[in-house]
Amino acid sequence: DAVIEGDVALADRANMVYSGSLVTYGRAEMLVTATGMETELGKIAGLMNAAKERKTPLQESLDKFSSRLAILIMLICAVVFCLCIYRRMTLLDSMMFAVALAVAAIPEALSSIVTIVQAFGTQKMAKENAIIKNLKAVESLGCVSVICSDKTGTLTQNKMTVQQIYIEDRLYEPDQLDLLNQTHRYLLYDAVLNNDSSIVDDKGIGDPTEYALLEMFRRIKADTSSILKEANMHEDILRQNMQRLEEVPFDSDRKLMSTKYILHGVPTILTKGAVDVLLDRCDYVRCSDDIRPMTEAEKDKIRMQNQLFSENGLRVLSFAYKESDENLDIHAEYGYTFLGLISMVDPPREESAAAVAASKRAGIRPVMITGDHIDTAVAIAKDLGIVEDASQAITGAALDALSDEELTQNVDRYSVYARVQPEHKVRIVSAWRRRGAVTAMTGDGVNDAPSIKSADIGIGMGITGTDVTKNVADMVLSDDNFATIVGAVAEGRRIYDNIRKAIGFLLASNMSEVLGVFFSALLGFTLLNPVHLLFINLITDCFPALALGMERPEPDIMRRPPRSAKDGIFSGGLGFDIAYQGILITVITMASYIIGHCMEAGCFEMPRGVSPHGMTMAFLTMSMCEIFHSFNMRSQRRSVFTLRGHNKVLWAAMLGSLVLTTVVLEVPPIAAAFGFTPVSWTEYGIALALAVLVIPIVELVKLIQRRLGK
Numbered sequence: 001d002a003v004i005e006g007d008v009a010l011a012d013r014a015n016m017v018y019s020g021s022l023v024t025y026g027r028a029e030m031l032v033t034a035t036g037m038e039t040e041l042g043k044i045a046g047l048m049n050a051a052k053e054r055k056t057p058l059q060e061s062l063d064k065f066s067s068r069l070a071i072l073i074m075l076i077c078a079v080v081f082c083l084c085i086y087r088r089m090t091l092l093d094s095m096m097f098a099v100a101l102a103v104a105a106i107p108e109a110l111s112s113i114v115t116i117v118q119a120f121g122t123q124k125m126a127k128e129n130a131i132i133k134n135l136k137a138v139e140s141l142g143c144v145s146v147i148c149s150d151k152t153g154t155l156t157q158n159k160m161t162v163q164q165i166y167i168e169d170r171l172y173e174p175d176q177l178d179l180l181n182q183t184h185r186y187l188l189y190d191a192v193l194n195n196d197s198s199i200v201d202d203k204g205i206g207d208p209t210e211y212a213l214l215e216m217f218r219r220i221k222a223d224t225s226s227i228l229k230e231a232n233m234h235e236d237i238l239r240q241n242m243q244r245l246e247e248v249p250f251d252s253d254r255k256l257m258s259t260k261y262i263l264h265g266v267p268t269i270l271t272k273g274a275v276d277v278l279l280d281r282c283d284y285v286r287c288s289d290d291i292r293p294m295t296e297a298e299k300d301k302i303r304m305q306n307q308l309f310s311e312n313g314l315r316v317l318s319f320a321y322k323e324s325d326e327n328l329d330i331h332a333e334y335g336y337t338f339l340g341l342i343s344m345v346d347p348p349r350e351e352s353a354a355a356v357a358a359s360k361r362a363g364i365r366p367v368m369i370t371g372d373h374i375d376t377a378v379a380i381a382k383d384l385g386i387v388e389d390a391s392q393a394i395t396g397a398a399l400d401a402l403s404d405e406e407l408t409q410n411v412d413r414y415s416v417y418a419r420v421q422p423e424h425k426v427r428i429v430s431a432w433r434r435r436g437a438v439t440a441m442t443g444d445g446v447n448d449a450p451s452i453k454s455a456d457i458g459i460g461m462g463i464t465g466t467d468v469t470k471n472v473a474d475m476v477l478s479d480d481n482f483a484t485i486v487g488a489v490a491e492g493r494r495i496y497d498n499i500r501k502a503i504g505f506l507l508a509s510n511m512s513e514v515l516g517v518f519f520s521a522l523l524g525f526t527l528l529n530p531v532h533l534l535f536i537n538l539i540t541d542c543f544p545a546l547a548l549g550m551e552r553p554e555p556d557i558m559r560r561p562p563r564s565a566k567d568g569i570f571s572g573g574l575g576f577d578i579a580y581q582g583i584l585i586t587v588i589t590m591a592s593y594i595i596g597h598c599m600e601a602g603c604f605e606m607p608r609g610v611s612p613h614g615m616t617m618a619f620l621t622m623s624m625c626e627i628f629h630s631f632n633m634r635s636q637r638r639s640v641f642t643l644r645g646h647n648k649v650l651w652a653a654m655l656g657s658l659v660l661t662t663v664v665l666e667v668p669p670i671a672a673a674f675g676f677t678p679v680s681w682t683e684y685g686i687a688l689a690l691a692v693l694v695i696p697i698v699e700l701v702k703l704i705q706r707r708l709g710k
Contacts, residue, residue: 091137117549141492313379425451511582544630592621
């Protein structure tokens with residue numbers, strides 16, 4: 001019948017029943033305040049419907065680039081076609097030149113290589129407990145700048161552990177309890193006997209809070225004369241020796257659990273529960289040597305200790321008993337003797353602090369979002385290094401007081417959000433996205449689904465997550481571990497780097513083919529035929545580009561800030577690299593053609609029309625130049641000679657391409673089909689030597705770029 005005044009968080013509306021709730025017992029009359037989409041469950045569905053999918057930065061960059069490239073190719077093809085007509089070539093030959101140019105310009109393998117590289121990345125991530133459901137999420141992981149994570153089970157172990165015990169104005173560690181002290185012993189009786197959980201094969205069964213008490217019990221050293229020594233500190237044997245007579249189970253209204261046993265020949269009621277409830281039912285307090293009346297001063301000391309525990313992020317249970325032979329029911333839960341307080345914590349995962357530190361070094365902002373009280377959340381966040389003080393935390397109620405504009409302006413001030421509701425998570429993600437951040441959001445419950453769907457990367461929990469959450473997530477963690485997210489981000493960065501390397505290699509190669517065909521047409525000779533360009537595109541372009549997608553991560557991959565979602569595909573100097581490298585391969589290839597023509601003619605002259613030797617040497621040089629250049633692309637700025645390890649796939653691609661190119665040139669039937677003529681070993685060596693030049697020249701440019709700091 002109580003009316004709660006003011007704006008109260010959803011979890012604190014104790015007088016409300018929500019759609020989807022299960023009624024386990026009792027009778028009640030309810031006033032229906034909302035139906036359908038107006039219910040809290042309906043609001044979650046509405047938030048999910050309102051969340052729209054966005055294209056990844058790579059998709060947006062490739063879409064823009066593709067449209068611009070298509071226009072540029074059409075213009076160049078039109079110019080080449082007009083030049084051919086002007087040189088009085090037949091219409092068919094002119095069309096063939098234009099088609100050859102289009103074949104050379106279009107990176108046909110680009111989309112398939114991007115997809116294959118991402119697919120290989122998902123396979124590797126799956127082995128590391130990150131299951132990718134949406135392929136585009138692989139690339140988006142590389143530019144994540146904010147990770148919004150749940151606390152329980154993701155940053156923490158989801159396993160309660162006893163910390164300190166308060167008895168008689170003193171704090172004890174669990175292994176400091178003295179079983180010769182009757183207060184300590186009765187507290188352990190209460191913790192173990194008034195407990196429905198168990199531990200089987202080192203795995204807790206039941207409530208995590210209760211089996212944390214059992215784990216504490218197993219750490220105690222028993223005296224030689226105690227029944228606890230006979231039990232070898234095992235709760236099952238203790239329970240067999242002390243049979244439970246009666247019980248009143250825990251419920252959320254009473255916030256208490258009581259059981260009745262015969263302890264040392266005396267009927268005794270053992271009770272544990274919330275401090276504020278049980279303390280008011282205590283008339284006495286147990287000391288080591290006697291029992292004294294409970295005073296208000298004593299209660300204030302206990303309440304103060306409870307507050308100190310709570311401020312340190314600890315959950316607190318109080319324990320009391322009374323010797324009585326009355327029947328145990330809810331009316332008997334008064335007149336207790338206070339025993340003490342036991343504080344517990346869901347400890348952080350061992351790897352969480354290191355993962356948080358690694359994410360900060362990588363320029364990623366870790367944000368904790370939890371339904372816990374703010375004191376508990378701040379304490380855990382401090383331990384993990386997420387926040388330095390409580391000013392970086394905010395509650396859901398305070399969040400409601402902020403408009404969307406105010407939240408957007410101040411969202412970077414907060415790294416901990418406590419007592420949040422489903423719509424709060426959506427607002428937090430939306431605010432970060434309005435600030436230009438790429439966000440990852442974790443969740444496990446149905447109420448997390450809208451925020452997961454609205455985030456750039458939605459992350460579901462594989463162990464504790466609901467089916468709804470897993471269905472809308474882009475990635476599912478099979479171990480529910482924050483460290484796995486950071487590892488997935490590192491893998492996402494590696495994949496994006498490798499995609500850029502493959503794109504840079506493909507575009508530089510295609511650019512060299514375009515420029516070669518274009519300038520040779522202007523100069524009046526045929527550099528390569530359409531079938532030659534097609535072979536180069538399919539063999540010497542595709543395989544090395546695919547091999548670059550398997551490249552290892554560079555050493556500084558998690559020591560640099562995340563790239564901006566606004567950065568285009570050619571950012572970071574990639575556009576300049578493609579341009580000069582494409583021009584370089586063009587110059588080398590045309591030089592090979594001219595040398596081949598002069599060796600065929602026996603004198604120096606500019607070629608006209610078709611030179612069989614020149615075309616053969618140009619084909620060999622361009623094919624192998626692109627292969628050698630793929631080794632340059634293993635790193636955009638680092639020297640290929642300083643990279644650790646070898647890309648075995650790239651070496652295989654080089655050897656395979658060399659063999660296939662040699663077969664096309666040296667096997668007479670195939671060479672004739674391609675229009676090649678046999679060349680001498682001298683010409684063959686010159687063509688290969690020219691192709692190798694791409695490595696030292698690019699190395700020199702990289703050195704200059706490193707010196708200039710670009």
